[in-house]
Amino acid sequence: MEGANDNLRKELLAKLYQYGGHSQVVGITGPPGIGKSTLIGNMSSLIIKSGKKVAILAIDASSPYTGGSLLGNRIRMQDQLWENKIYMRSLANRGSKGGLADSALGSVIILDSAGYDYIIIETVGSGQADLDIMNLADTTVLVLAPGLGDQIQAIKAGIMEIADIFVMNKMDREGAYFAMKDIEDTLSLDENKEFRREVIGSTITKSESYLELINAIGRHREFLDRAGQMGKKRLDFALRWVLEDELKEKLIDPIIAKIHSNPKNASLKENIYQEVDFIIDSLDIRGLLKKI
Amino acid sequence: MVDGKNQLLFKDKPIKILLAKPGIDGHDRGILVLAKAFRDAGMEVLYAGLLPTPEEVVDTAVNEDVDVIALSLLNGAHMTVFRKVAQIMESRNIDDISLVGGGTIPDEDKPELEKMKITGNYGPGTPLSVIIDHVTMRAIEARERKLR
Ligand code: B12
Ligand SMILES: Nc1nc2c(ncn2[C@@H]2O[C@H](COP(=O)(O)OP(=O)(O)OP(=O)(O)O)[C@@H](O)[C@H]2O)c(=O)[nH]1
Ligand SMILES: [Mg+2]
Numbered sequence: 001m002e003g004a005n006d007n008l009r010k011e012l013l014a015k016l017y018q019y020g021g022h023s024q025v026v027g028i029t030g031p032p033g034i035g036k037s038t039l040i041g042n043m044s045s046l047i048i049k050s051g052k053k054v055a056i057l058a059i060d061a062s063s064p065y066t067g068g069s070l071l072g073n074r075i076r077m078q079d080q081l082w083e084n085k086i087y088m089r090s091l092a093n094r095g096s097k098g099g100l101a102d103s104a105l106g107s108v109i110i111l112d113s114a115g116y117d118y119i120i121i122e123t124v125g126s127g128q129a130d131l132d133i134m135n136l137a138d139t140t141v142l143v144l145a146p147g148l149g150d151q152i153q154a155i156k157a158g159i160m161e162i163a164d165i166f167v168m169n170k171m172d173r174e175g176a177y178f179a180m181k182d183i184e185d186t187l188s189l190d191e192n193k194e195f196r197r198e199v200i201g202s203t204i205t206k207s208e209s210y211l212e213l214i215n216a217i218g219r220h221r222e223f224l225d226r227a228g229q230m231g232k233k234r235l236d237f238a239l240r241w242v243l244e245d246e247l248k249e250k251l252i253d254p255i256i257a258k259i260h261s262n263p264k265n266a267s268l269k270e271n272i273y274q275e276v277d278f279i280i281d282s283l284d285i286r287g288l289l290k291k292i
Numbered sequence: 293m294v295d296g297k298n299q300l301l302f303k304d305k306p307i308k309i310l311l312a313k314p315g316i317d318g319h320d321r322g323i324l325v326l327a328k329a330f331r332d333a334g335m336e337v338l339y340a341g342l343l344p345t346p347e348e349v350v351d352t353a354v355n356e357d358v359d360v361i362a363l364s365l366l367n368g369a370h371m372t373v374f375r376k377v378a379q380i381m382e383s384r385n386i387d388d389i390s391l392v393g394g395g396t397i398p399d400e401d402k403p404e405l406e407k408m409k410i411t412g413n414y415g416p417g418t419p420l421s422v423i424i425d426h427v428t429m430r431a432i433e434a435r436e437r438k439l440r
Contacts, residue, residue, distance in 0.1 A: 067306055068331035071338045074352075078341065082348045087355055092306070092336045 013109050017238070020112030021231050024221050025119045027137030034145045035169040036122050039202060041077025043210045047118060048084040050214075055111045056081075056088040057104060058122040059133060067094065073122055087111075104133050105241055108234065118217075135237050138230060139220045141213070145170040146179040156186045164197060165216050171203035195223045255279060301439070307431040308358045312340040312349045314377060317367035322395065322416075326362065329420045330427065346376040353389055359431040359438075363410070366395045371404070378408040388437040390430035394423070 028036050040056060047054045058073035071090040074081075081088050091103055104121070111119050123133050134140055142163035144152065155162065166187070168180040183199045190197055200216050202209040224230040259275075309330055311323050320342060330337045340352055353361050363374055374393055381391065392412040393405055402413050412426045 062336075063331070066332055066334045068334040069306075069336045070327060070331050071336055071356075074356075075339055075341050078344075078348075078352070082344070082351075085351075090336075090338060090356055094306075 009106070013106055016113040017109050020109060023108075023112040023116045023119045024139060024217070024224075024230070025108060025112075025121065025137045025234060026217055027121045027123065027134045027140045028143060029123050029134060029140065029163070030143030030167075030169075031148065031151065032124055034143050035204070036143050037073045037076035038204055039143060039167070039169060039210065039213075040120055040122055041080040042204070042207060043214060044077070044086050044120065045080045045084050046207070046210055046214060048086060052117040053115065054086060054118040054120060055114075055116045056086065056120045056122070057091060057107055057111075058088065059091050059093055059104070059124070061124065062092045062094050104136060105238060108136055109238075136234055138224055138233060139164050139217055141165045141167060141217070143167045143169050144179070144183065146173045146175040148179075152179070152182070156183070159183070159186055164195065164220050165213070166197065166199040167213060168199055168201045169203065171201040171209065172205045176201065176203075194227065195220065301432060301435045307335040307360065307428065307435075308338070308356065309335050309360045309362055309427065309431070310338045310340060310349070310353045310356060310358045311362045311364065312344055312352075313342055313364050314340075314344050314346050314349050315365050315367060315369045315373045316343065317365050317369070318342060319366040319395075322366070323362075323364045325420075326364070326394075326423065329424060333424045333428075335427075335431075346373060346380055349377055350380045350384070350386070354384075354386065358389060359434040360390045360392055360427055362427065363391065363393045364395045365393075365397075368396065370395060370397055371401055374405060374410050375408060378410055388434050390434045392427055392430055394418075 028040055030036055037058065040058075044054045044056060056077070058071075060069050060071045060073055062069040069092040071092065074088060074090055077088070080086065089107060091107070108119055108121075121133060121137060140163040142155075142165075144155070144166065145168065148155075159166075166183055168176060168183065170176065171180070180199055180201050187197050187199065198216055200209070200213045202213055221230070307330075311327055311330075313320065313323060323339070327337050327339050338352070338356055338358065340349055344352070349361060349363075361377070363370075363377060365373060370393065374391075378391060381387075381389065391408070391410045393410045394412055394414045396415055397405070397413045405411075405413050411430060412423070414423055414426075
């Protein structure tokens with residue numbers, strides 16, 4: 001798919017897009033090694049056993065030097081994947097913001113049109129590409145664990161913006177209840193009355209804990225449905241992606257070519273902002289926006 | 293080598309390879325060495341771990357859309373197990389994923405494996421550069437068939 005002929009590919013995705021809108025896209029993010037893949041594997045098995053369909057996309061980091069990557073998320077969950085015949089696809093982030101967003105969006109559109117109830121996306125939650133991917137998700141789950149130290153302070157500071165659901169993983173570890181209480185206290189300050197954010201405790205030693213997470217994800221879906229927000233982020237994501245793509249090709253690239261072809265612009269670097277402002281003004285953006 | 297015309301084949305999408313030991317064989321040192329070597333050569337590497345069945349190997353390769361499956365066995369069961377993988381591929385008409393083998397494979401088994409389109413079949417002491425070049429060549433063949 002990723003390597004296929006570009007126009008054909010776009011056409012196909014546009015067609016498939018019309019058949020989508022059923023899947024809840026769940027982004028699972030959190031620091032490296034916190035237990036995301038393990039949690040996804042266990043949670044997905046329970047989802048399958050409840051008779052629902054789930055597919056998984058997992059993002060691994062590429063080496064910025066060689067471009068190579070050990071796609072290590074799969075190994076943590078593959079026994080469950082095989083046992084339950086779960087579809088999973090590993091995507092390397094390839095260091096490029098655009099490439100990943102493109103293939104992740106394409107994968108989500110295809111899986112959505114195939115009728116999956118849940119599409120789960122794992123990211124390490126660092127870097128621009130990863131943050132972009134989270135904009136694809138209807139529901140964002142942030143996974144934490146006891147013993148994160150100072151990192152937790154930084155996360156707490158902006159916690160309301162980060163996620164819809166919080167997980168304190170590795171509850172079998174010392175200090176887990178204290179760490180969970182800490183996040184609960186921070187969340188009690190949340191002023192959003194429409195959706196109550198909660199912290200779920202989970203551990204590999206107690207599989208019911210993953211059921212609680214599935215239920216919390218279900219409650220968030222009910223909220224999204226009630227508020228008419230289901231799929232909205234994905235639509236915005238797709239619109240932004242297509243717009244940026246098309247504007248680059250049809251507007252930005254030609255403008256740059258035009259600027260280069262004019263010899264009097266050789267000294268452009270001295271007044272680049274002025275020049276760009278001038279171009280934008282002459283485009284009459286306001287008039288254009290009225291027409292849409 | 294990935295260069296010139298071939299480079300276009302891998303534009304924005306490096307070689308993706310699945311490493312597997314489909315059998316009762318705990319000798320995983322070699323395959324872990326290869327995983328790192330392939331990664332450092334710029335490939336995207338998946339490791340199916342120990343003990344996957346041939347079916348699981350092929351399913352994973354298809355779901356992940358890899359270019360090459362690298363099969364490694366040091367336990368002497370390669371003729372049975374590698375053949376099984378090749379048969380599943382054939383019965384499902386999968387021709388855009390290349391099969392490469394290795395481990396402790398006696399020379400007399402190699403022609404038979406080649407007939408099943410399982411190539412390479414390198415053993416102990418093979419320079420990593422030889423293995424990487426061979427895998428790259430087989431990945432180019434697979435990618436050409438994917439784009440056909
Ligand atoms: C180390 C070793 C062990 C370690 C394994 C540790 C581990 N986690 O890997 C231990 C002690 C556990 C072990 C146990 C056994 N071993 Co042992 N072991 C070896 C030994 C000495 C070296 C293997 C090794 O790690 N080499 C280093 C790595 C880097 O090289 P490599 O694996 O060969 O991989 C390279 C190449 O072969 C090639 N390659 C490998 N796979 C692939 C795949 C592809 C696609 C490609 C292109 C290339 C490629 O590239 C790699 C990198 O250069 C070999 C003898 C030997 N000289 O090969 C015996 C050997 C493999 N073991 C053997 C046996 C019989 C066993 C045991 C059954 C019991 C025993 N008698 O010792 C158990 C079974 C264990 C199990 N559960 O499967 C036999 C196998 C005989 C056979 N094929 O019929 C061997 C050949 C020894 C012998 N001559 O009898 N073993
Ligand atoms: N004690 C304990 N360990 C766990 C638990 N869940 C996962 N782990 C361990 O944590 C380690 C990392 O697990 P992964 O699932 O790979 O974590 P991850 O967040 O996906 O890691 P990256 O993808 O590398 O960022 C593994 O050794 C797991 O066995 C748990 O509930 N309790
Ligand atoms: Mg992981």
